[in-house]
Amino acid sequence: MSRPLLFVVAGAAVAVLVGVLLPGGDTTAVVPSKPVAVAQATVPASAARPGPTASSPYTVDGLRARQALLTLWQGRLKRAEDTLVSYQRSTRYPHEARPLSEHPDQVRPFDPIADDIPLRTPGGEPAKGVRVRTTQDRVFASGSESVRFTVRAVDSEGKPVPLLVTRAAAFDLPDPRQVAGRPQAPVNFVDAGSGDGTLSAVLQPSTQGFADFAGTIRLQVYLNQDGQLGNVYFDVVYQPLVPAEWAGARESLSNGSLDFYLKARVAQAGRYVVSARVDDANGKPFALLSFNDEVGVGPQEFRLTLFGKLVRDTAPVFPLTLRDVQGFLLVPDKFPDRAMMPRLPGGVYTSRSYALTSFADTEWSSEERDRYLAELNKDVSESKRQVEELTR
Numbered sequence: 090m091s092r093p094l095l096f097v098v099a100g101a102a103v104a105v106l107v108g109v110l111l112p113g114g115d116t117t118a119v120v121p122s123k124p125v126a127v128a129q130a131t132v133p134a135s136a137a138r139p140g141p142t143a144s145s146p147y148t149v150d151g152l153r154a155r156q157a158l159l160t161l162w163q164g165r166l167k168r169a170e171d172t173l174v175s176y177q178r179s180t181r182y183p184h185e186a187r188p189l190s191e192h193p194d195q196v197r198p199f200d201p202i203a204d205d206i207p208l209r210t211p212g213g214e215p216a217k218g219v220r221v222r223t224t225q226d227r228v229f230a231s232g233s234e235s236v237r238f239t240v241r242a243v244d245s246e247g248k249p250v251p252l253l254v255t256r257a258a259a260f261d262l263p264d265p266r267q268v269a270g271r272p273q274a275p276v277n278f279v280d281a282g283s284g285d286g287t288l289s290a291v292l293q294p295s296t297q298g299f300a301d302f303a304g305t306i307r308l309q310v311y312l313n314q315d316g317q318l319g320n321v322y323f324d325v326v327y328q329p330l331v332p333a334e335w336a337g338a339r340e341s342l343s344n345g346s347l348d349f350y351l352k353a354r355v356a357q358a359g360r361y362v363v364s365a366r367v368d369d370a371n372g373k374p375f376a377l378l379s380f381n382d383e384v385g386v387g388p389q390e391f392r393l394t395l396f397g398k399l400v401r402d403t404a405p406v407f408p409l410t411l412r413d414v415q416g417f418l419l420v421p422d423k424f425p426d427r428a429m430m431p432r433l434p435g436g437v438y439t440s441r442s443y444a445l446t447s448f449a450d451t452e453w454s455s456e457e458r459d460r461y462l463a464e465l466n467k468d469v470s471e472s473k474r475q476v477e478e479l480t481r
Contacts, residue, residue, distance in 0.1 A: 159479040166472035173465040180461075181452040186346075186396035188403070189366060189377045196366065196374050198413055199434050201226045201239075208242065208312065208319040216317040218245045221252075225323050229417070231429035232331035235293035238323055240278065241286045242314050249286040253313040254278040259292055262305045262324075274298045276308060294327045303328050303425055330428040332357035332418035336388070338411070338438040345397035345449025349378065349411050349438060350390040357428070358386045363416035365393055365437070369405035376403075378411075391416070397449035407442035 182188070189196055201224040207215035224239045242252040258273040274297040281289040292308060299306060308323040336352040351363065361384045367376040378393035393411070414433035420426050 155479060159476065162472055162475040162479060166469065166476055169465065169468040169472050173462070173469055176461060176465060177452075180458050182396050182399050183394075183453045183455075185379050185381075186394055186399055187377050188399065189374045192377050195364070195377055198364075198366075198415060199226075199432060201237075202228065206321070208314055208317060210317065210319055216314065216319060219243075219250065219314050219317060220245075221312065221319070221321055223321055223323070225325075227432075228324070229326050229328070229425070229427065229429050230294060231328045232431075233293065233295045234429070234431070235291050236323075236325050237289060237291050238278075238308065238310075239281060239287050239289045240310060240312070240321060241288065242312070251315060252286055252288065254288055254310055255313050256311040257290060257308060259294075259297065259299075259306055259308045261299070261302055262307050271302065272298060278310070292325065294325070295329065299327055300329060303330075303423075326425050328420075328425045328428045330357065330418075331430070332359070332428045333361070333384075333389075333416070333430050335414075335431060335433060340438070340440050342443065342447060345447075345451070347395040347397075347400070347409075347440065347443070347448070349393040349395065349440075351393065351414065351437075353389050353391060353416075353430070355384055355386050355389045357418055358384065360384070360419045361391065361416060361430075362419060362427075363391045363393065363414065363430075365411050365414040367395060367405075368410045368412060370408055370410075371406050373405070375405050380416075396453065398452060400448040401445060401450045404445060407440065409440040410436045411438040411440070412436045 204223045206221055206223075208219040208221050209215055220243050222241050222243060224237075226237045227234075230236055240252070240254065242250045244250050257276040257278055259276055260273040261271045274292075276290050276292055276297075278288040278290040281287040290308075292306070294300070294302065294306060304327065306325045306327050308325070310321050310323070312319045312321065333353045333355040336354050338352060339350045341348045341350065349365070351365075355361075360382065361380065363380040365378050366374055367378060368374050376395055376399060378395060380391045380393055384391070395409070412435055414437050416430040417427040418430070420428055
């Protein structure tokens with residue numbers, strides 16, 4: 090190309106650039122499209138996409154944060170699933186019919202309350218090598234019920250040693266709501282005839298000066314073991330009111346569960362709490378039944394329901410025995426807070442025999458349980474969703 094022609098071409102290019110860059114220039118017809126396209130195609134990829142930042146999931150810190158969040162939600166999912174399973178399992182039976190294995194302290198409710206303590210001198214110091222073993226057959230008593238106590242002494246090897254009861258007296262504990270001064274009642278301890286040095290006594294509050302008293306009666310016992318003096322005490326919560334008397338029992342298979350009806354003649358209306366144990370034909374304890382409801386005056390029935398699924402799950406051998414029934418009337422805003430019904434120790438009623446298929450196999454349902462299960466399932470679902478999103 091000749092030099093004059095080169096200058097012409099260069100001058101044209103300059104004119105085009107001046108038209109583009111200077112304001113007010115009309116460049117519509119003179120800006121070529123091809124060079125622009127070429128310019129766009131040559132932009133580096135690093136300029137088109139911004140580089141990684143500290144919060145980007147593609148950095149080392151971002152990956153670590155994502156993994157930590159995944160671990161957190163995996164832990165939440167595990168806890169949510171465990172809570173759901175635990176709640177569902179623990180509430181498959183109603184509160185009024187539970188496996189007796191859940192309440193080992195209720196298997197033998199009428200066993201005497203036993204204690205084993207050092208012989209303590211009047212100054213409070215324990216006597217060397219001597220322990221005192223006591224029993225009390227009940228804490229709560231009503232009406233004409235009596236309470237039996239025993240006491241004996243043993244050495245450090247558990248062998249019986251001689252023991253004397255020098256004095257025993259029952260008295261009401263001081264109560265600021267009542268006038269003090271009730272006379273003490275002497276109580277006699279005698280040899281129980283067991284051959285191990287056990288001494289026993291019986292307190293019947295209704296005939297020993299407490300017929301009109303409701304509260305705590307303390308029995309103070311003074312001991313002498315081969316010249317070493319000491320004392321022990323027992324407390325009885327007494328209520329002269331007998332609110333109801335038992336009057337028989339019956340059964341009914343209804344809605345896939347077995348109902349035991351304990352009949353009673355109710356003299357005092359109010360809220361009654363009743364409990365009973367159920368053994369199978371082999372004497373195996375397996376169920377604790379309870380009743381807790383308002384009851385009116387007159388002939389009444391306390392319904393104790395053996396839930397169908399509990400029977401299906403434990404498969405007891407029929408017939409079943411209802412035993413060791415205890416009940417009381419709640420006395421609100423007072424002490425004592427209960428008035429006992431007579432105890433029914435041992436077997437009270439024996440059921441007929443039934444096939445296991447006679448009992449329903451469905452779990453217990455209630456508005457409260459359904460609501461809790463719905464909330465726990467929501468927790469599981471939300472945790473699963475978070476885990477799935479973080480593992481994509």
